[in-house]
Amino acid sequence: MSRAGTPRGGVLRHAPGLTLGLFLVPIAAGLVGTWLPAFGYLPALGGTSLGFESWRALLNHTSLPGAMRLTLTSGILASALSLALVIAFVASCHGTRLYRRLRRALTPLLAVPHVAMAIGLAFLIAPSGWLARLISPWASGWTTPPDVAIVNDPYGLALAFGLVVKEMPYLLLMTMAALGQAQADQRMAVARALGYGPVVGWLKTVLPAVYAQIRLPVYAVIAYSLSVVDMAMVLAPATPPPLAVLILRWFNDPDLSLRFLAAAGAVLQLFTVILAIAAWNLSERVVMRLGRRWIVEGWRGGGGGLARHMAGGAMSLLYAVAGLSVAVLGIWSLAGRWRYPGAFPADISFGAWTRHLHDLLWATSTTLIVGLAAAGLALALALACLENERRRALRTTNRALWLLYTPLLVPQVAFLFGFQVIAVRAGIDGTWGTLIWSHVLFVLPYVFLSLAEPYRALDERYARAAMCLGATPNRVFWRVKVPMLLRPILIAFAIGFAISVAQYLPTVFAGGGRFVTLTTEAVALSGGGDRRVVGVFAFVQAALPLLAFAAAFAVPAWIFRHRHALRLPS
Amino acid sequence: MRLLRAIALFSAVLGISAPPASAEALKWDVIAAKAKDQTVYWNAWGGDERINAYIAWAGERIWNDYGVTLRHVKLSDTGEAVSRVLAEKTAGRDSDGSVDLIWINGENFAAMKRNQLLFGPFTQALPNFKLVDFAGKPTTLVDFTVPVEGLEAPWGMAKINFVYDSARIQTPPRSIPEFLDWAKANKGRFTYPAPPDFIGSTFLKQVMIELTPDPAALQKPAPEGAAFDTATAPLWSYLEALHPHLWRGGKIFPASGTAQMQMLDDGEVDIAISFYPSDAASLAQNGRLPESARIFVLEGGTIGNTHFVAIPYNARAKEGAMVLANFLMSPEAQARKQDTAVWGDQTVLDVAGLDPAGKKRFDALPAHPALLPPEALGPTLLEPHPSWMTRIEAEWQRRFGG
Numbered sequence: 001m002s003r004a005g006t007p008r009g010g011v012l013r014h015a016p017g018l019t020l021g022l023f024l025v026p027i028a029a030g031l032v033g034t035w036l037p038a039f040g041y042l043p044a045l046g047g048t049s050l051g052f053e054s055w056r057a058l059l060n061h062t063s064l065p066g067a068m069r070l071t072l073t074s075g076i077l078a079s080a081l082s083l084a085l086v087i088a089f090v091a092s093c094h095g096t097r098l099y100r101r102l103r104r105a106l107t108p109l110l111a112v113p114h115v116a117m118a119i120g121l122a123f124l125i126a127p128s129g130w131l132a133r134l135i136s137p138w139a140s141g142w143t144t145p146p147d148v149a150i151v152n153d154p155y156g157l158a159l160a161f162g163l164v165v166k167e168m169p170y171l172l173l174m175t176m177a178a179l180g181q182a183q184a185d186q187r188m189a190v191a192r193a194l195g196y197g198p199v200v201g202w203l204k205t206v207l208p209a210v211y212a213q214i215r216l217p218v219y220a221v222i223a224y225s226l227s228v229v230d231m232a233m234v235l236a237p238a239t240p241p242p243l244a245v246l247i248l249r250w251f252n253d254p255d256l257s258l259r260f261l262a263a264a265g266a267v268l269q270l271f272t273v274i275l276a277i278a279a280w281n282l283s284e285r286v287v288m289r290l291g292r293r294w295i296v297e298g299w300r301g302g303g304g305g306l307a308r309h310m311a312g313g314a315m316s317l318l319y320a321v322a323g324l325s326v327a328v329l330g331i332w333s334l335a336g337r338w339r340y341p342g343a344f345p346a347d348i349s350f351g352a353w354t355r356h357l358h359d360l361l362w363a364t365s366t367t368l369i370v371g372l373a374a375a376g377l378a379l380a381l382a383l384a385c386l387e388n389e390r391r392r393a394l395r396t397t398n399r400a401l402w403l404l405y406t407p408l409l410v411p412q413v414a415f416l417f418g419f420q421v422i423a424v425r426a427g428i429d430g431t432w433g434t435l436i437w438s439h440v441l442f443v444l445p446y447v448f449l450s451l452a453e454p455y456r457a458l459d460e461r462y463a464r465a466a467m468c469l470g471a472t473p474n475r476v477f478w479r480v481k482v483p484m485l486l487r488p489i490l491i492a493f494a495i496g497f498a499i500s501v502a503q504y505l506p507t508v509f510a511g512g513g514r515f516v517t518l519t520t521e522a523v524a525l526s527g528g529g530d531r532r533v534v535g536v537f538a539f540v541q542a543a544l545p546l547l548a549f550a551a552a553f554a555v556p557a558w559i560f561r562h563r564h565a566l567r568l569p570s
Numbered sequence: 571m572r573l574l575r576a577i578a579l580f581s582a583v584l585g586i587s588a589p590p591a592s593a594e595a596l597k598w599d600v601i602a603a604k605a606k607d608q609t610v611y612w613n614a615w616g617g618d619e620r621i622n623a624y625i626a627w628a629g630e631r632i633w634n635d636y637g638v639t640l641r642h643v644k645l646s647d648t649g650e651a652v653s654r655v656l657a658e659k660t661a662g663r664d665s666d667g668s669v670d671l672i673w674i675n676g677e678n679f680a681a682m683k684r685n686q687l688l689f690g691p692f693t694q695a696l697p698n699f700k701l702v703d704f705a706g707k708p709t710t711l712v713d714f715t716v717p718v719e720g721l722e723a724p725w726g727m728a729k730i731n732f733v734y735d736s737a738r739i740q741t742p743p744r745s746i747p748e749f750l751d752w753a754k755a756n757k758g759r760f761t762y763p764a765p766p767d768f769i770g771s772t773f774l775k776q777v778m779i780e781l782t783p784d785p786a787a788l789q790k791p792a793p794e795g796a797a798f799d800t801a802t803a804p805l806w807s808y809l810e811a812l813h814p815h816l817w818r819g820g821k822i823f824p825a826s827g828t829a830q831m832q833m834l835d836d837g838e839v840d841i842a843i844s845f846y847p848s849d850a851a852s853l854a855q856n857g858r859l860p861e862s863a864r865i866f867v868l869e870g871g872t873i874g875n876t877h878f879v880a881i882p883y884n885a886r887a888k889e890g891a892m893v894l895a896n897f898l899m900s901p902e903a904q905a906r907k908q909d910t911a912v913w914g915d916q917t918v919l920d921v922a923g924l925d926p927a928g929k930k931r932f933d934a935l936p937a938h939p940a941l942l943p944p945e946a947l948g949p950t951l952l953e954p955h956p957s958w959m960t961r962i963e964a965e966w967q968r969r970f971g972g
Contacts, residue, residue, distance in 0.1 A: 044660040045685070062968040128836035145838050147758040152822050238764040238825040239971045249766065252649030254677030255960060256656070256685060337857040340837035349857070355619060417657060424661035430668055508650055509657075512668040513611055513643035524644035527617030529828035530858065 012391065015384035019444070020403060022381070026419045026441060027406050033418015037263035045256050054260040058268065061261070063240035068272070071242040074156030075226035076276065078163035083218055085164070085318070086171045088311040090210075091202040092304050094184075098312050102319060103176060107553065109169040109322050110495075111546035113502055113519070115526060116538030118162050118234040120325030122151045123332070123531065125158070128340045130328050136341040145340060152237045159235040159242070163228065165322050167221045170495075171214065174450065177488050178213035181457035182206060199308075200301025208291075213453035215284075216405075220449055222280060223273045223408045230504070230523070243269055251417075266415075326542070333535030352532040359521060360540055367501055367517040367544060369432075374439035375496035378447040379489065381440075385448070386455040387481075390463075391473055404448050407441045416509040423510060430512030438510035439500045447496040454488035455481075486559065490552035498545035518544070596695035601889045606637040608890030612879075613651035614673035616644020617828065620852065620913045624906070632897050638890045643669075648678050655687050655882045667884030671891040674722060675877045676714045676768070680956050682880065683721055689881040691720025692892055698899035699723065701928075703920035709876040710918055714953040715789055722878035723895040726907060727916035728845040729874035729950055730776055730867070731942075733831070737862040739840055744869045746780040750808065753815040759840040761817035761824060761833075764971070765963045769827030769843050774962055776873050778805050779951055788954035792961045802962065806969065813970070820970075835859055847947055848914030851938035855910055863940050871949030876918060901928030910938050 036042065040051045058064065093099045123129045128145035136142040151158045184206045191201030227244045236242050241249070247269060250262035332338070336347035407415065419438065423429040458481065466476045482489065504523050507515060522537035616622055622642065629640030645651055651672050658667050674682070682688050693699045702710050702724055710724040711717070718724075734742050743752040753760050763770035779785050781804035792798055813820025817839055824830040827843065834842040835858060844850060844865070853859040879898060881891045897903055901924055904917040921932045 042660070044656055063971050066971075126836075128833075128838050144759075145836065147818060149818050149822050152825075154821060233825060237822050239823055240967075241825075251653070252647045253766065254649065254652070254681045256652070256681050337860075339835055339860060347857075355623070417653065420654070420657040421661045424658050424663050509654075513613060513651075513654065514641075514668070516644075521616075521644065524616030524646050525619065525622075527615065527646045527826075527828065528619070529617075529826070529832045530619070531832075533619055 012388040015388045019381045029418040029422040030415035034266050038267045054264040058264040066240040067243045067246045070156045074160040078160040078225045079222045081164050082168040089315045092199045092307040092311045107549040112542040115230040118231040120329040121162050122234050124325050126151045133341050134343050162231050162235045163225050174214045174217040178210045181454045182209035195300050197301035199304030204295045216449050219277050226273050329535040329538050332531040352536045363516050363518045363521045371497045371500040373436045374443045374500040375493050378440050378444040378496050379493050382448045382451050404445050408445050412505045420509045430514040435511045438506040443496040443499045446499050447492045450492040450495050487556040494548040494552040497548045601892050605889040605893040608887035609639040610670045610887045610890040611641050612671040613643045613669050624913045636893050664884050666886050669882045670885045670887045672880050674880045679713050680716045688721045689883045693720045693723045696896040698896050701919045715955040722880035724876050724918040726877050730872035731847050731865045733842045733844050733850040736864045742866045746777050757815050758817050763827050763830050764823035765966050767826050791955050792957040848910050851910040851940035852914035867948045871951045874950035875953050905931035
C-alpha cells in the first residue's frame with residue numbers, strides 16, 4: 001500500500017479532489033442559487049434582503065398539503081413495490097428459465113425513456129386506451145369510454161405504477177450485477193447443503209449480502225421517485241400535482257415573483273427526499289434486526305413453488321405491460337387516423353417518420369457525442385476515485401464522496417439556475433465543454449453508484465496475489481481488476497450513457513439553447529401531445545441506450561466465453 | 571406590490587433601465603445591412619410540428635432574402651427563455667445574450683416589460699408594421715391590457731372557440747349559462763384544462779366576463795377584498811354548479827389544452843376549447859380530429875388576443891431579429907401561416923387594405939368546413955387586466971385545486 005508514492009499513485013491521489021472539484025463548484029453555485037432566493041435574495045428580481053416571506057407563502061399554499069401527500073404516497077409506494085418485487089422475483093425464480101428469459105429482456109425496459117413509457121402506459125390503460133379499444137364496443141358495450149379515473153387518479157396510483165415499471169428494471173439490473181460479487185452461487189450451495197429451501201435459503205443467505213450492495217441504488221430510486229417530473233406530468237393528477245411538478249410550474253410562471261416560492265419549494269423538496277431516505281434507513285435497521293432473528297431461528301422453508309408462481313407471474317405481467325406500452329407507441333408512430341373505439345389505426349402513414357428524418361439525424365449525432373463523452377469521463381473519474389481508495393487502503397471512509405449524490409437529491413430545475421448563472425458569468429455557456437460537464441453532474445452519480453459496490457466488493461486477495469507475483473499496481477488494475485469487473489464497468493458506462501441521453505433541463509440550461517438532442521426535441525414536441533411524434537422520438541431515444549446496454553452485456557459474454565467463472569451467475 | 575417595490579429599489583441601486591434604441595440605429599436599410607450574416611436564435615414553443623415546419627420555412631426565406639440564419643430553439647415552455655434572459659441579467663451579461671427573439675404574449679410579456687428585459691421600441695422601424703390592422707384588431711397594440719409600446723411585433727391572432735364533433739352533437743350551447751344546461755344533459759362529456767394552463771384560465775375569464783355584474787371593471791387592476799369577492803361570486807357559484815357534471819365529476823382536470831384536444835379525438839369528451847379558430851380545420855386535415863369536426867363560438871362574443879415576437883434587451887442579433895419579425899408580418903408569410911394545410915393561424919394584417927398581390931394571397935387560401943368566416947366568429951372580447959388572471963387562478967387553486 002505504500003506504493004501510493006509512485007508517480008501514478010500521485011496522480012490518482014488527486015482523483016477524488018478533482019472529481020469533487022468538478023462537482024463542488026456547480027453544486028455550490030446550484031445550492032446558493034436555490035437557497036438565497038428561497039430566503040428572498042435574487043437581485044435580478046429585486047430581492048435584496050433575507051427573510052422568511054417565501055416560506056410563509058409556501059407553507060400556507062393551498063396546494064402544498066395535497067402535493068406533499070401525493071408525492072410521498074406515490075414515491076414511497078413505487079420504491080417499496082419495486083424493491084419487493086425484485087427481491088421476491090430473484091429469491092424465488094433464480095435459476096429458472098423464466099429468470100434467464102426476463103434477464104435478457106431487461107435491457108429494452110431500461111432503454112425506453114421515462115416519458116415515453118409514461119405516455120405509452122397512459123394510452124394503454126386509459127378508459128379510452130388500447131385495452132379498452134380492443135374490447136369495445138363489441139364486448140364491453142362502451143360506445144363512449146367509461147368515465148372512470150384510471151390515469152391521473154387523485155391518489156397517484158397510476159404514477160406509482162408507472163414508476164414501478166421504469167424503476168424496477170434498474171433495481172433488478174443492480175441486483176443481478178451484485179449477485180456475482182455477493183458470491184450468490186456459493187452461498188446458495190451452502191444453504192442448500194444445510195437443507196434450506198431455494199427461496200428461504202436465498203433470502204437468508206444471499207439477500208443480506210446483496211442488499212448491502214444495492215442500498216445506494218435503492219436510495220437513488222427513492223430520490224428519483226419523489227422528484228420525478230416528466231412521468232408525473234403524464235400520469236399524476238394536475239390538481240394538485242406532485243411537489244416537483246408544482247415547483248417547476250412556479251419556476252416557469254410568467255409571474256417572476258413566484259421564483260422565490262419555487263426556490264423555497266425546491267429546498268423543501270430536498271428535505272423531503274433526505275427525510276424519506278432517513279426514514280427508509282431507519283426501517284432498514286428494524287427489518288435487519290427482525291430479519292436476523294428470523295435467519296438464525298432455523299426455519300428451512302419449502303420448495304417455494306407458490307412463491308415462484310406469484311412472483312414470476314407478477315414480474316411477467318409487469319414486463320407485458322411495459323412491452324405493450326412501448327408497442328402501442330410504435331403503432332402510433334405509424335398511425336394515420338386512430339379514433340376511439342378502433343382497435344387499430346384506420347390508416348397507416350410514414351409521415352411522422354419522414355417529416356422528422358432530418359431533425360432526427362441532426363439530434364442523434366449531438367446526443368451521441370455528448371453521451372459518449374459524459375459517460376466516458378464519468379467512468380474514468382469513478383474508476384480513478386475507487387482505485388485510489390483501494391491503493392491508499394481507504395475503506396469507504398472517504399466521506400466527501402457522498403457529495404457526488406447531491407445532484408440526484410436537489411430538484412434539477414432549482415439547481416441548474418445557479419449553474420447557468422455561473423456559466424454565463426464565466427462566458428462558457430452554450431459550449432460543448434459546459435454541456436458535457438452539466439451532463440457529467442447527473443451521469444457520474446449513477447456511474448459511481450453502479451460501480452462502487454462491485455468495485456469495493458472485489459476480493460482484495462486477487463490483487464494481493466498478483467502483486468506477490470511481481471505486478472505493479474497499474475498492471476494489477478489493467479490485467480486483473482478491469483477484466484474481472486468488465487461487466488459492471490460496461491453496465492455502469494451504459495447506464496451513464498442512458499442517463500445522458502435522457503437529460504433535458506441540463507441540456508436546455510447549460511446548452512444555452514444551442515444544442516438539439518433527441519430529448520430536447522422529444523420533450524418540446526411532446527408538448528403538443530401528438531402520440532405519432534412521441535412514438536417516433538421515443539423509438540430513436542430508446543434505440544441508442546439499447547445499443548449501449550446490448551454491448552455492455554455482449555462484450556463480456558464474448559470475451560469470457562471460455563471462462564466459466566466470469567460468466568453471469570444465474 | 572412586494573415585487574414592484576423590490577424592483578424599484580433594485581433599479582435605483584443599479585441604475586438599470588431599458589437601453590434606449592436610438593432612432594438613427596433603427597433605419598430599415600441600416601438594419602437590413604447589419605442583419606446580413608447574423609444568426610437569429612428564435613426561442614419559440616416547439617410543441618407543434620406544423621408550427622415548427624412553418625418556422626423552418628421562414629428560416630429558408632430570410633436566408634435567401636437577407637442572408638440571415640434562423641435557428642429555432644424549441645421550448646416546452648416560454649418561461650425557459652425568460653429564465654435564460656433572467657440568468658444572463660443576473661450574471662451581468664447585458665449584451666451578447668443567447669436569446670434573439672421570443673414568441674410571447676400576455677403575462678410573459680408583462681413580466682419581461684416590467685423587469686426591463688426587452689429591447690425597443692423597434693416595431694415602428696419595420697416596413698410591414700404599417701400593414702397591421704390596428705383598428706380592427708386593437709389587441710395588436712394592447713396585450714392583456716398592457717400597452718405594447720413597440721416592444722413586440724404582432725404575429726398572429728387567437729380567439730376562444732369551441733371544437734365539437736358534428737357527428738355526435740347537433741346543437742352545441744351558445745352561451746355560458748347554456749353550457750351549464752348542456753353539461754347537465756350530457757354528464758361527463760365536457761371539461762376544461764386546469765389553470766394555470768392558459769386555455770383553462772381563459773375559459774374562467776370567459777365565464778367571468780359573461781357573468782360578472784360590471785364587466786368594465788375587468789379592464790382595470792383587480793381590486794382587493796369585498797369588491798373582488800362581489801365581482802367573482804357569480805363565477806364561483808357557476809363553477810360549483812358546473813363541476814359535478816364535468817368529465818370525471820370535476821375531480822380531475824386535463825393538464826393542458828393539447829391534452830384536452832387529444833381527449834376529443836379519443837372520444838373522452840364531446841367539446842374541447844381552442845384558442846385558434848383554424849385549429850380544428852388544420853387538425854382535421856392532419857388526421858388528428860375527425861373530418862366531422864366543427865367549431866362554434868358564443869353569442870355574446872369570446873375572448874381574443876394577439877401573439878407577438880419580442881427581442882430581449884441583451885440580444886446579440888437584434889438586427890437579424892428585426893428582419894425576421896418584419897418578414898413574419900409580410901403578406902406572404904401571414905397568408906401562408908393562415909393556410910390550414912400549413913398551420914391555420916389568423917393574420918394580424920388588414921387584408922382589405924393590402925395591395926392586389928397581397929390580397930390575392932389571402933383570397934387563394936383553401937376553404938374548409940371547420941372554418942368559420944370572420945363575420946361568423948362573433949365579437950372579440952378583450953382580455954382582462956393580468957392581475958385578474960393571477961387572482962382568479964389563485965382562488966381557483968384554493969377552491970378546487972387541493
